[in-house]
Amino acid sequence: MNLAELKKLIEMFDNSDIARLSLKQSDFEIKLDKQPGYIQSTPIVNTQIIPSESSIPTQTISSTPVSSSGSEKGxxxxxxxxxxxxxxxxxxxxxxxxxxxxxxxxxxxxxxxxxxxxxxxxxxxxxxxxxxxxxxxxxxxxxxxxxxxxxx
The missing domain is CATH 2.40.50.100 (RNA polymerase II/Efflux pump adaptor protein, barrel-sandwich hybrid domain)
Known part of the structure; x- marks a missing residue:
């Protein structure tokens, strides 16, 4: 699951009447709860949890390329x-x-x-x-x- 999909999932969860959500795909698992301060996840390798302004967590998956060109153009x-x-x-x-x-x-x-x-x-x-x-x-x-x- 990529960052855009996670953000969409969190946004949909935040705008719903659902109080808890648990999602598991392969080695990735995320649990969301609308109670402030509740964050629980079982991340895969190279995963970081970045707090957002709301009580809902946002998660990014990063990796280091073999050779980074340092330029987005090309x-x-x-x-x-x-x-x-x-x-x-x-x-x-x-x-x-x-x-x-x-x-x-x-x-x-x-x-x-x-x-x-x-x-x-x-x-x-x-x-x-x-x-x-x-x-x-x-x-x-x-x-x-x-x-x-x-x-x-």
Whole structure:
């Protein structure tokens, strides 16, 4: 569950007549209660609870990318689906691409596993890899920035 979904859930909870809400998905669990001061959650790795102005908690999930470009501008290869991103074809193999590599249109840059199906992600154009924005084995969503590139 991403931050936008959590905020929407909390907003809907806050505007409802429901006094308590408990939600569990895989390794993530959140419990909401309209009683002031009540916060209980079982977070996944790299999760932080950030207090908001209301008594309802807000939660963000953060991760450190392999190589951060430090810029929000530029061209990116984005995820076409929700799943888990892998940089290598197998755990003991070399990554498909590294920062500084030049790739051709149609070349595989990674894999996204969705529902036990491995989907190869290909470069949409000839480009140079500027930064890898996600870690190996990191969950990604539709539209997540995977690789920052410079078109050639």
């Amino acid at each position: 061209d990116f290869i984005t995820s076409p689906m929700v799943g888990t991103f892998y940089r290598c074809p197998s755990p003991d193999s070399a990554p498909y691409i590294n920062v500084g590599d030049t790739v051709k249109k149609g070349q595989t840059i990674g894999i996204i596993e969705a529902m036990k199906i491995m989907n190869e992600i290909e470069a949409e154009y000839d480009c140079k890899i500027i930064a890898i924005e996600v870690n190996d084995s990191q969950p990604v969503e539709f539209g997540s920035r995977l690789i920052k590139v410079e078109k050639i």
